[in-house]
Amino acid sequence: MAWLLLAFAIASEVLATSALKLSNGFTxxxxxxxxxxGYITSFVLLAHALKLQLEMGTAYAIWSGAGTAAIAIIGTLFMGETLTPLKIGGILLIIGGVIVLNLAGAH
Structure with missing residues (x-):
């Protein structure tokens, strides 16, 4: 159940971030x-997933890493953003760094 909540938290965060771009500066x-x-829902679901005994570092690394990757793909596919090899490398480094830091216990 905790992993399902985490998956929905990620989906909510990705929806919120996509909507942020479409809000045009909240206009x-x-x-x-x-x-x-979306952001409120995401944090509530993440909090409940943590309450159900997911480790904070692992859950946060997955939440932020999956969200980062999903937003990059959505931006490319639906919002006209470019995805160059250098950007792909940077995204992979960010995701890898977040995972390594959180799994290593650095907060």
């Missing part, structure tokens, strides 16, 4: 509400 009310609701 579009619908996307602004979607952004706020």
């Amino acid at each position: 579009h009310l619908g996307w602004t509400i979607t952004t706020a609701t």
